[in-house]
Amino acid sequence: MEIPYSVKPHPVTGLANAKLGIWTFLASEVMLFGGFFSAYILLRTGDPDWPRGLANNGLDVKLATFNTVLLIASSVTVVMAWAALKMNDFAKCKKYLWATVALAAGFLVVKFFEYKAEIVGHGIYPSTHNFYGIYFTMTGLHGLHILGGIAVFVYFLTFGASMWKDEPERYSGRIECVGLYWHFVDIVWIFLFPALYLL
Amino acid sequence: MADSPEEIRKHLKVYWLIFGALLVMTGLTVMAAGLHFLTGAAAIALGLAIATVKGTLVGAFFMHLAGEKKIIYFVLILTAVLFVPLMLLPILTVNDTPYRDIAPPTKMIYAEGHGEGHDSGAAEGATHDDTESEGEQTGEH
Numbered sequence: 001m002e003i004p005y006s007v008k009p010h011p012v013t014g015l016a017n018a019k020l021g022i023w024t025f026l027a028s029e030v031m032l033f034g035g036f037f038s039a040y041i042l043l044r045t046g047d048p049d050w051p052r053g054l055a056n057n058g059l060d061v062k063l064a065t066f067n068t069v070l071l072i073a074s075s076v077t078v079v080m081a082w083a084a085l086k087m088n089d090f091a092k093c094k095k096y097l098w099a100t101v102a103l104a105a106g107f108l109v110v111k112f113f114e115y116k117a118e119i120v121g122h123g124i125y126p127s128t129h130n131f132y133g134i135y136f137t138m139t140g141l142h143g144l145h146i147l148g149g150i151a152v153f154v155y156f157l158t159f160g161a162s163m164w165k166d167e168p169e170r171y172s173g174r175i176e177c178v179g180l181y182w183h184f185v186d187i188v189w190i191f192l193f194p195a196l197y198l199l
Numbered sequence: 200m201a202d203s204p205e206e207i208r209k210h211l212k213v214y215w216l217i218f219g220a221l222l223v224m225t226g227l228t229v230m231a232a233g234l235h236f237l238t239g240a241a242a243i244a245l246g247l248a249i250a251t252v253k254g255t256l257v258g259a260f261f262m263h264l265a266g267e268k269k270i271i272y273f274v275l276i277l278t279a280v281l282f283v284p285l286m287l288l289p290i291l292t293v294n295d296t297p298y299r300d301i302a303p304p305t306k307m308i309y310a311e312g313h314g315e316g317h318d319s320g321a322a323e324g325a326t327h328d329d330t331e332s333e334g335e336q337t338g339e340h
Contacts, residue, residue, distance in 0.1 A: 014268045023271050027278040034285045042289035053242075054232040061229065068225050076218045079261045083214070086207045183261045187254045194246040198232035 007169045022177040026184050033188050036138050040195060043130045051131050054198055058122050059135070060114055064197045067110050068189065074103035075186040078179040085172040090164055093175070097157050100182070104150050111143055135196050142192060145185045152178045217260045224253050 005017045013020050044050050051057035081096035118124040118132075126136045156175060163171040228249040231237065237245055259265040264275075 013270045015270065020270065020274075023274050027274050030278050030282060031285065034282050038285050038288050041286065042292065045289060053235070061232075065225065065229050069222065072218065072221045072225065075257060075261050076214060079214050080211070083207045083211060086202055087204045180262055183257050186261075187257050190253045190257070191247075191250050194228055194232070194250050198228060199243050199246045 007167070007173060016173055018173055018177050019180075022180050026180065029184060033138075033141070036134070036141065037191070037195070040134050040138070043134055047130060049129075051129075052199065057131060057135075058118065058124060059197050060117060061197050063110055063114050064193055067107050068193050070103050070107045070110070071186050071189050074100045074107070075183050077103065078182045082172065082175050082179050085164075085168075085175055088168075094157060094161075097153055097175075101150055101153050101157070104146050104153070108143060108146055108150075111139065138192055138196065142185065142188055145188070149178070149182050149185060152181075213260060217256050220256060221253055224249050 007016055009015055010017060010020075054061060077096045077100040081093045081100065084090075084092035084096060115136075124132050126133045156171075156178065160171075160174075163174070228246055231245055231249075232242070235242075264271070
């Protein structure tokens with residue numbers, strides 16, 4: 001049986017079901033990260049000893065800035081991959097998607113060395129101070145989202161790639177959906193970066 | 200939005216422009232924090248303003264929100280309406296401080312000698328302003 005409205009827009013919503021689905025999921029993700037941002041505000045405003053400002057907390061701003069650039073670049077490669085599909089160029093799409101995976105993996109590698117320097121180098125643990133508690137929680141949750149994104153990209157580049165031959169429109173719809181998720185993960189980092197490293 | 204190959208080709212240039220704008224703003228926000236030309240609430244406001252502009256650019260252009268179906272806007276407006284109270288929850292927790300039967304934070308006890316006026320001490324501790332301590336820290340630089 002064919003799944004209805006996987007490509008054609010649903011008459012009520014005007015959208016393919018997957019797209020409404022991913023947006024609803026992202027709305028729930030906003031509330032998930034929102035809860036942590038709310039906790040961050042509570043912890044920060046209630047603590048006179050909160051490490052405010054640049055370089056007051058032992059975190060590596062240079063590495064984090066580099067990571068910000070990596071994530072922004074990966075957002076561009078994702079949207080380029082989608083645009084390539086819309087122009088019927090699957091080879092180009094694959095190149096952009098692999099570039100996205102590489103940038104995302106780069107982000108995680110840099111994050112690993114950051115964690116290592118903090119934990120091994122400075123002896124900082126989540127229990128050291130509430131700041132590091134919320135820092136490890138939020139960046140850890142964000143890192144898990146990066147990992148999830150990589151898994152989905154790799155799936156569409158390997159096992160899931162055959163869909164492009166059979167149902168190209170459905171495939172590009174899926175790439176659009178994972179792209180929307182990826183841009184969301186980018187936006188979360190755009191707010192995490194100043195909140196944890198700069199302000 | 201129109202998804203014809205010709206239309207998409209026009210978008211490519213916009214995507215690269217947004218990429219450039221995002222990089223410039225990332226540089227700006229790091230520089231602003233490093234130079235300490237703003238302190239306290241103003242520095243936080245600037246940092247959040249730049250992040251908001253960056254997030255809006257990603258949403259509007261990369262996520263194509265600048266021309267989406269109504270139902271997506273509906274979902275997002277509903278999310279925003281629920282998100283705002285979530286951010287304001289920490290403020291609500293300060294409201295009950297005059298009625299709390301707890302000792303003020305230890306720092307306050309030392310500062311005030313005998314910890315007189317539990318109520319005012321607790322309230323002060325809970326609403327300790329970013330501006331004050333940021334001013335102290337930047338003074339050292």
